[in-house]
Amino acid sequence: MESHWIISDSASSYSTSDFFISGKSLGLCENAYCRKRTLSGGRQTGVEIIDLSNGVISLSVCVTRGMSIIDGACGPHYLGWISPVKEIVHPQYINPYDLGGRGSHYGFNEMLNRCGVEWSGAMGEDRVIDNKGQYNSVFLPLHGKIGLTPASRVVLSVSDEDLILEGDVPEQNVFGVNYMLRTSIRLRPGAAAIEIEDTLSNLGSSEGEYEMLYHTNFGPPFLEKGSRYYGSFSRMVPRDEFGSTDMNEATLFGAPSPGFIEQVYLFRPLADENGLAHQILTNEAHDLAVHVAFDPLTLPYTILWKRTASEEEGYVVGLNPCSDLPNNRAFEREQGRVSGIAPFCDVKFRHTISIVEGQGNVIDLVDRIRKISDQCMVGDAGDFGFLTT
Numbered sequence: 001m002e003s004h005w006i007i008s009d010s011a012s013s014y015s016t017s018d019f020f021i022s023g024k025s026l027g028l029c030e031n032a033y034c035r036k037r038t039l040s041g042g043r044q045t046g047v048e049i050i051d052l053s054n055g056v057i058s059l060s061v062c063v064t065r066g067m068s069i070i071d072g073a074c075g076p077h078y079l080g081w082i083s084p085v086k087e088i089v090h091p092q093y094i095n096p097y098d099l100g101g102r103g104s105h106y107g108f109n110e111m112l113n114r115c116g117v118e119w120s121g122a123m124g125e126d127r128v129i130d131n132k133g134q135y136n137s138v139f140l141p142l143h144g145k146i147g148l149t150p151a152s153r154v155v156l157s158v159s160d161e162d163l164i165l166e167g168d169v170p171e172q173n174v175f176g177v178n179y180m181l182r183t184s185i186r187l188r189p190g191a192a193a194i195e196i197e198d199t200l201s202n203l204g205s206s207e208g209e210y211e212m213l214y215h216t217n218f219g220p221p222f223l224e225k226g227s228r229y230y231g232s233f234s235r236m237v238p239r240d241e242f243g244s245t246d247m248n249e250a251t252l253f254g255a256p257s258p259g260f261i262e263q264v265y266l267f268r269p270l271a272d273e274n275g276l277a278h279q280i281l282t283n284e285a286h287d288l289a290v291h292v293a294f295d296p297l298t299l300p301y302t303i304l305w306k307r308t309a310s311e312e313e314g315y316v317v318g319l320n321p322c323s324d325l326p327n328n329r330a331f332e333r334e335q336g337r338v339s340g341i342a343p344f345c346d347v348k349f350r351h352t353i354s355i356v357e358g359q360g361n362v363i364d365l366v367d368r369i370r371k372i373s374d375q376c377m378v379g380d381a382g383d384f385g386f387l388t389t
Helices: 329-334 359-372
Strands: 002-009 019-022 033-038 048-053 057-062 068-074 077-079 112-117 124-129 135-140 153-159 162-172 178-187 193-202 208-218 228-231 233-238 263-269 277-282 288-294 301-308 315-322 339-341 346-357
Touching (some): 048 153, 048 178, 057 178, 077 346, 112 178, 208 288, 228 301, 228 359, 263 277, 277 359, 288 315, 339 346, 346 359
Antiparallel strands (some): 019 033, 048 057, 057 068, 112 208, 162 178, 178 193, 208 339, 233 263, 263 301, 301 315
């Protein structure tokens, strides 16, 4: 039996008041729930949050910021990171063009932030066709717009005891793209996993371009001195001179270090027999890990964002599957990596975040990933045609 609750719908100018639905009312276990709350105070006034839990994992999803997952918990384990930005800042207070195009950093604090969809990478100049059929130079800021766009429709569903939160996030322009990104977050009964399946639909009658990046970020308890990164990939490339070409050094993390200059590594993922690529971040003891699995058919690259700065600056690592590399769109188009979407067609992105506990379970997963990546090669930025930005 399926049950549905419409939380908001711009087409009918409808939005529920804040609410709490118990696990019993949802037909789930006693510890499950769904709650809507509207924040007050400072720059987060008016921000809408949906909290949901299957009794194992709890999440806070921001309706006002592209259905981003702000943070969560799995038992005693915090999911997310501690950003210097403490408030969940409303998009009206974030100007993406500030700081030379890095303005999204004034609100950046999510565990999962979608970057896209017209563009997702570094800021820079590109050309677009206007309503007169002429090319114009435009400046595209960092990370795109989708993560700063409120969802136009949000629905909570319970199906076969799965708890599903869907949100439709538009990216539309009278003389440009006509896209809708339907985001879906699924929690299964008793599972320590978050299943994300997003569908990008081109509602227009012309082919368009898209870029998609899942900025998936974690701090302690997964990140600490001695933590390790493992992934199923065929090639690893440092973005610039700050990254090591020693794989052992690149995938090992240190204690918080004030003033640490971020290191970014680019990977060409390898899929297993089920068509999924894998990356994990383990603690030093290898008895706790976060595992990110994704479909490389539509996310054919992934990025390790290594920022082991001080705790006050943001001690964090990002495991970021993406459709192309995080350059300016014009450069990625020159390299043939920007994807196209035909009129009235869809593209699906699948991405699962799981929590793995117990040394035996973590080591088994590490061994399985290592077997996929036995022939990994380490290269330099030229291998991917990477532009240092």
